Amino acid sequence: MRGQSSTAATDAVAALDPISPDRERRQRAARRRNVLSALLFLSPWIVGFAVFTAWPLIYSAYLSLTDYDVINDPAFVGFENYAHLFEDPKIALALTNTLLFTAVQVPLYVVVSLVLALLINQAGRGSGFFRTMFFLPKMTPPVAVGILFLLLFNGQNGLINTVLGWFGLAGPSWTTDPAWVKPGLVLMSLWTVGASVIILLAALQNVPMELYESARLDGAGFWRQSFSVTLPMISPAIFFVVVVNTIAGLQTFDEAYTAFFGAGNTTYSNDAALFYVIYLFQQAFQFLHMGYASAMAWVLFVVIMAVTAVQLIVSRRLVYYEGEAPR
Amino acid sequence: MADLISEDGTTAQLDSPEVVEALEWAVSIYDAQGGFSAVKSYRDAADFFGAGNQFATSVLGAMPMEQWYVNVLNDVSPDAPMAFDTVRGRDGETLAFAAGSAWAIPSGADNPGAACRWARVMTSTDAWEAAAQARISAREEEGKPFTGILTGNADADELIQGMVTSGGEPWDTAVAKMYEANDATFALPANPADAEFKSAMQDAVNSVLNGQATPQEALASAQQTAQKALDDAWAKLDGGD
Numbered sequence: 001m002r003g004q005s006s007t008a009a010t011d012a013v014a015a016l017d018p019i020s021p022d023r024e025r026r027q028r029a030a031r032r033r034n035v036l037s038a039l040l041f042l043s044p045w046i047v048g049f050a051v052f053t054a055w056p057l058i059y060s061a062y063l064s065l066t067d068y069d070v071i072n073d074p075a076f077v078g079f080e081n082y083a084h085l086f087e088d089p090k091i092a093l094a095l096t097n098t099l100l101f102t103a104v105q106v107p108l109y110v111v112v113s114l115v116l117a118l119l120i121n122q123a124g125r126g127s128g129f130f131r132t133m134f135f136l137p138k139m140t141p142p143v144a145v146g147i148l149f150l151l152l153f154n155g156q157n158g159l160i161n162t163v164l165g166w167f168g169l170a171g172p173s174w175t176t177d178p179a180w181v182k183p184g185l186v187l188m189s190l191w192t193v194g195a196s197v198i199i200l201l202a203a204l205q206n207v208p209m210e211l212y213e214s215a216r217l218d219g220a221g222f223w224r225q226s227f228s229v230t231l232p233m234i235s236p237a238i239f240f241v242v243v244v245n246t247i248a249g250l251q252t253f254d255e256a257y258t259a260f261f262g263a264g265n266t267t268y269s270n271d272a273a274l275f276y277v278i279y280l281f282q283q284a285f286q287f288l289h290m291g292y293a294s295a296m297a298w299v300l301f302v303v304i305m306a307v308t309a310v311q312l313i314v315s316r317r318l319v320y321y322e323g324e325a326p327r
Numbered sequence: 328m329a330d331l332i333s334e335d336g337t338t339a340q341l342d343s344p345e346v347v348e349a350l351e352w353a354v355s356i357y358d359a360q361g362g363f364s365a366v367k368s369y370r371d372a373a374d375f376f377g378a379g380n381q382f383a384t385s386v387l388g389a390m391p392m393e394q395w396y397v398n399v400l401n402d403v404s405p406d407a408p409m410a411f412d413t414v415r416g417r418d419g420e421t422l423a424f425a426a427g428s429a430w431a432i433p434s435g436a437d438n439p440g441a442a443c444r445w446a447r448v449m450t451s452t453d454a455w456e457a458a459a460q461a462r463i464s465a466r467e468e469e470g471k472p473f474t475g476i477l478t479g480n481a482d483a484d485e486l487i488q489g490m491v492t493s494g495g496e497p498w499d500t501a502v503a504k505m506y507e508a509n510d511a512t513f514a515l516p517a518n519p520a521d522a523e524f525k526s527a528m529q530d531a532v533n534s535v536l537n538g539q540a541t542p543q544e545a546l547a548s549a550q551q552t553a554q555k556a557l558d559d560a561w562a563k564l565d566g567g568d
Contacts (some may be wrong), residue, residue, distance in 0.1 A: 067563075071433045156368035173364035175371060178537055268367070269533050287522050 058263070064294035074291065079294035091296070093204025093271060094279040095303075097182065101275065102249030105186045109245050110238060113196035120197065121204045131201065135194035149188045150175055160187075175259070181272035185256055196241045203237030232320040238320045243311055253277040274279050276300055331528065332553075336518030337561055339553035341528060342546045350542040353391065354535055360388055365534040383407040386521065394505040398474055401498050409502035413508045426510035427479050455483035459490050466492070474502045477509055484509060519564045523556035 039046070039242075064081055066074035085091050120130045152159050153174035161171030174184035211229045220228065231238075254277050260273040261282075280300070284293035331346060332339055340346065357363040373381035376399055385406035391414060400409060413421040430446040431540040432439045448454060455478045463473040472494030476487055478527065488506050493499055518524065531549035534540045540548070 070429075072435070154368045154372045155364055157372055158368075173368065176364040176367050176537055178539055216559045268536070269529065270537055271530070271534065271539065272537075281528070286526065 014198050024152065041216055051248070060294045061299055063291050064298050066291045068290040069288045070290060071288075077291065080194065081292045084292065085295060085299060090274065090279055091276075096275040097272065097274055098250055098252065098276040101182055101186060101234045101252060103244060104182070105189050105249050106242060106245045108186060109189065109193060110195065110241055112190055113193045113200055113241060114238070116193065116197045117200035117204055120201055127201075131198060134197050138194040140191070142254030143258045143262070145188065146255040146262065149184065149255060149259045153184045153188070172173050176270065178270060178272035181260070181270050185252075188255060189252075196245065199237055199241055200234060203234035207233040220318070233322075235319045236321055239311075243308060246307060247309065248302055250300065250307065251277050257281070259316075330513070332515055332518065332524065332557075334516055336516040337557060339527075339550050339557055340523065341531065341553055342543075342550040344490045347542050347546055350532060350535060350546065353532070354542065356389060356391065357536065363538075366390075367536075375411050380402045380404055380407075382409060394477065395507070398500070399506065400422075401474065401494060401501075402471065405494075405498075409501075411497060411504045413504050413511070421507055421511040423508035423512045424542045425477075425479075425514045427555075436509070450480055452480060452483045452486060455480055456486055456490075461491060463492065467494075472498060474498065475505065477505070518557060518560070520556040520560035523560070524553045527553040527556065 013024075029042060064211070065076060065078060067077050067080075067324035068074035116134060120127045123130055153161075153172065155161060155175060155177075158174070160170075160174065164171040166232040174180045209228060211233070212225055215225045215229050256273045256275055257278050260270045261278060276296070277300070280293050280296045283289045283296060344508065352481045354363070357366045360366050370381055370390075373379060373384065375381070380400065380403060381390070382400065385408075397411065400407065413423065416422045430442075430449075432442045432446070436442055442556060455476065459473070459476055462476065466473045472490045474494065475491045478484055478487065484506075490503055494502075514523055515521065515524070527549040530552075531540075531542075531545035534545045534548075535542050539545075
């Protein structure tokens, strides 16, 4: 009944105050101006997205179906490039290297980030200083990190082996022994944990103290509080760090390329560091197989999408989202 | 002596016994100094382009290297105890591998005649002589010797060798050895899979240096990769793709 009364009242008001055609035109013109203004403000991003993201994506999809060497026009070859991926032994090697690296690097990266974030969270007034210190290495250019890797992990007089030597341990040849190249790169990747530390620290500082007080009243100790309060409350942040670093791991390039394939190693390389994007880069810019490299890029895109989708599905069971973030 | 690739550029010969032997010899240089891992570690840690380079600091005994490095060493460590020689074959004759860049004119170029004339002028003896003269002036200003340029043009090389200025020993010997090597060079014949061929060859060498394969195994695998790359590239070229 209340609904019917309301409708009748609205109709009556509309009948008393009809919108004149002129007013309607003015409103439409105003709406158009608003839309145009919005588009104008958005146009730098729209142009940037179209030119630097959308068009390259579309063109790369087209190139993946061609034989293109940069000099001659692309020649359509259908799905030949994709078929060739299955015959190329280096694809399997590069994919295995990349997946292994990511599978080891991401969990370690998250654990180290979390431990550092927990420590900084306990640091009180000094936390700002440590936050800055841990973030600073993130500002290091990746090429410099690659060079740093060669120096720190140098088998003869690198810092890592020197420290191992203090404990009577003979360090391995991190930069040449294929069995130690990937572990070395994983350890080196921890150099840039700063960004993840900041994200996890922010999440830790958002956990309401009331939850800890309630847990303590219930008799929960440190570990119980950590597993039943802290981890669930920061699980969205952990999930974000996992997803972002997994994608970065699958696309890893700069440090490994500099250390094992870059200008300092024009003829030396190490198969153990041949990651997928490095091989893609070689195919595109060393051999000028742009079509093949584009096909590789799309396969990587699919792999990343698949891995991310699995992570999203798993996250439904493991990640706890609060409806309203407590202040 | 064997060629890495047949003269017509169609057949890889990376698994020939002579190539295997050459690789074994190259690896033995590193083995004699503690193995490749140790040598590379010292080389990575050394200030390769600076005064603390691996020879000035006496951490390396010998290293096969391209001729441009003579200039670096002369610049940064002129007093380091150095000796230079060419690589020699079993018969004692000098042996050297030559490589370099080249200009190519795409088949669909708008003005191939002009591009060709430009390339000819840029590689002419006169152009190289002018370049050498400019280099001499620049080096004189720095008080350093002119150690020559390798041009890919035999006439220009001969002319420029006569323009070299003395830097005393051992640098004069180094330059003389560079020109001696230049007279005994071999090069890979032009082929449409040059980058892939070199990559296969280098991968083989690296897998031996990294201890992943014997020279024979590595070069047998490289032979297959290189031959496939050559076959594919020649088929594409002959097919007019």
